[in-house]
Amino acid sequence: MSHYCLTPDRLERVDSWGMNRTSLAYVFRPTTAELMAEVFKIAKNNGKSVGLRGAGYSYGDASMNSENILLDLSRMNRIIDWNPETGLISVEPGVTIRQLWQYCIEDGWWPPVVSGTMFVTLGGAAGMNIHGKNNFKAGPIGNHITEFELLTPTGETVVCSRSKNSELFHAAIGGFGMLGVFTRITLQLKKIYSGQLSVEAFATKSFGEIIERFNEREADADYLVGWIDCFATGSELGRGLVHQANYLPAGADPNPAQTLRVKNQELPDTLMGIFPKSSMWRLLQPFSNNLGMKAINYAKYLQGSTIGNNEVVKQAHAQFAFLLDYVPNWKYAYKPGGLVQFQSFVPYDCAEKVFSEQIRLSHKLGIVPYLGVFKRHRPDAFLMTHAVDGFSFALDYPVTQQNKDGLTTLTQIMTRLVLDSGGRHYFAKDSQLTAEAASEYLGKEALAKFTALKSATDPDHLLQTDLSKRLFNAFL
Numbered sequence: 490m491s492h493y494c495l496t497p498d499r500l501e502r503v504d505s506w507g508m509n510r511t512s513l514a515y516v517f518r519p520t521t522a523e524l525m526a527e528v529f530k531i532a533k534n535n536g537k538s539v540g541l542r543g544a545g546y547s548y549g550d551a552s553m554n555s556e557n558i559l560l561d562l563s564r565m566n567r568i569i570d571w572n573p574e575t576g577l578i579s580v581e582p583g584v585t586i587r588q589l590w591q592y593c594i595e596d597g598w599w600p601p602v603v604s605g606t607m608f609v610t611l612g613g614a615a616g617m618n619i620h621g622k623n624n625f626k627a628g629p630i631g632n633h634i635t636e637f638e639l640l641t642p643t644g645e646t647v648v649c650s651r652s653k654n655s656e657l658f659h660a661a662i663g664g665f666g667m668l669g670v671f672t673r674i675t676l677q678l679k680k681i682y683s684g685q686l687s688v689e690a691f692a693t694k695s696f697g698e699i700i701e702r703f704n705e706r707e708a709d710a711d712y713l714v715g716w717i718d719c720f721a722t723g724s725e726l727g728r729g730l731v732h733q734a735n736y737l738p739a740g741a742d743p744n745p746a747q748t749l750r751v752k753n754q755e756l757p758d759t760l761m762g763i764f765p766k767s768s769m770w771r772l773l774q775p776f777s778n779n780l781g782m783k784a785i786n787y788a789k790y791l792q793g794s795t796i797g798n799n800e801v802v803k804q805a806h807a808q809f810a811f812l813l814d815y816v817p818n819w820k821y822a823y824k825p826g827g828l829v830q831f832q833s834f835v836p837y838d839c840a841e842k843v844f845s846e847q848i849r850l851s852h853k854l855g856i857v858p859y860l861g862v863f864k865r866h867r868p869d870a871f872l873m874t875h876a877v878d879g880f881s882f883a884l885d886y887p888v889t890q891q892n893k894d895g896l897t898t899l900t901q902i903m904t905r906l907v908l909d910s911g912g913r914h915y916f917a918k919d920s921q922l923t924a925e926a927a928s929e930y931l932g933k934e935a936l937a938k939f940t941a942l943k944s945a946t947d948p949d950h951l952l953q954t955d956l957s958k959r960l961f962n963a964f965l
């Protein structure tokens with residue numbers, strides 16, 4: 490018996506996380522693989538495509554599918570199997586990173602790779618092959634996935650690992666939901682001996698210096714992340730702050746049973762004990778303009794380069810990893826236009842030049858990013874990889890009615906610089922790439938392999954998203 494029908498009451502408004510795109514889609518939230526298979530049948534019978542969506546935390550159109558079907562996997566959120574001896578966990582795709590760390594931390598395990606927010610799902614994390622502040626050391630999340638089950642649109646379930654269907658394993662991870670639905674993901678977690686990290690903060694005066702300091706420290710650091718003040722120009726261009734974090738070795742924490750408690754990881758509920766977390770973004774809104782953001786960036790640099798310089802503190806894992814979650818809905822400060830993130834990945838030797846030029850160009854066109862985040866990366870074995878042996882720079886631009894066209898011009902010029910340096914882009918953040926640019930950095934060979942796998946797992950090309958149509962209409 491069929492449970493689902495394609496009726497108008499299924500239509501919902503679906504926004505991109507960056508709030509600069511909106512759409513209507515028929516949304517289904519199944520709780521079993523059988524119901525998912527039913528959705529694929531409905532799509533085929535009605536000439537519709539199916540887009541996959543986890544938490545919808547991709548900045549652009551990667552988990553949108555306008556006027557078609559969206560398979561929202563957030564209700565597939567059961568932990569299937571957990572072994573606290575080995576740290577191996579099997580989960581359904583809608584389990585979030587938050588659910589994962591809260592479930593395992595008291596047994597002394599932590600997700601090996603996390604994004605800057607804990608609200609993403611494991612299915613979405615695998616679909617984009619997310620990286621963390623430890624990418625130079627731990628690689629992307631795919632490096633820690635030992636096996637998954639993939640439901641293809643033909644209704645078949647394929648088990649993939651490094652030894653079983655290895656080609657599909659390396660293509661579906663990072664395959665932006667084009668080859669099938671992850672229905673079960675098995676992940677090896679990281680053993681930890683304390684709920685705290687040792688965190689050191691220090692200031693850097695330029696891109697040259699931040700690259701040098703990352704270089705000196707990467708052998709000994711577990712995590713490294715840089716923040717760049719994008720308002721600084723001239724001799725101050727590229728100035729920023731770095732945070733290095735390290736796990737505590739066994740025996741270093743006198744009270745691991747306490748520091749590993751979820752309660753002692755959580756972010757505070759109020760700011761300075763006064764403002765409830767839920768309304769904190771309203772405090773940011775008056776600063777959400779060039780002058781306000783210039784002042785905030787300056788104050789942050791000033792604090793970090795003076796009293797905060799070379800400070801070493803103990804910080805809970807969740808507090809260090811999910812800094813962006815401190816202020817829930819901080820993105821609302823970018824209303825009404827929303828924000829665009831431009832994250833580019835540039836080879837080591839070109840990074841200083843390309844990133845400096847990105848800031849110069851932003852100033853020249855009068856559209857300055859409010860936030861700039863700098864990370865170290867290394868290549869990985871996944872077919873649609875976004876990583877390079879080099880650095881990434883993630884820039885958050887406000888979108889307004891006035892700057893919209895200028896922003897498109899700016900991102901196109903910056904993309905050219907990235908491609909000419911042998912760099913890459915990342916679908917999780919993208920909303921600006923053109924089809925030509927995406928094909929250029931992915932290369933003919935990778936695209937041909939991916940297209941062949943797509944024809945095998947999804948012969949009717951049912952799996953599509955607004956992003957796949959924007960960038961790969963001709964192939965996928």
Ligand SMILES: Cc1cc2nc3c(=O)[nH]c(=O)nc-3n(C[C@H](O)[C@H](O)[C@H](O)COP(=O)(O)OP(=O)(O)OC[C@H]3O[C@@H](n4cnc5c(N)ncnc54)[C@H](O)[C@@H]3O)c2cc1C
Pocket residue numbers: 506540541542543544545546547548551552562582603604605606608609610611612613614615616617618619620621622664665666667669670671672813917918954
């Ligand atoms: C504030 C913030 C901070 C972030 N920080 C980082 C960071 O540090 N590092 C990083 O790498 N990314 C980061 N991201 C991006 C984010 O981690 C990715 O976009 C991630 O994919 C979002 O997960 P999701 O569950 O919301 O997936 P969605 O955005 O809903 O989907 C992502 C992709 O996965 C596909 N997909 C979803 N579920 C499945 C499934 N079950 N099977 C197959 N495919 C599926 C979708 O079709 C889509 O292509 C950040 C995003 C935000 C908003």
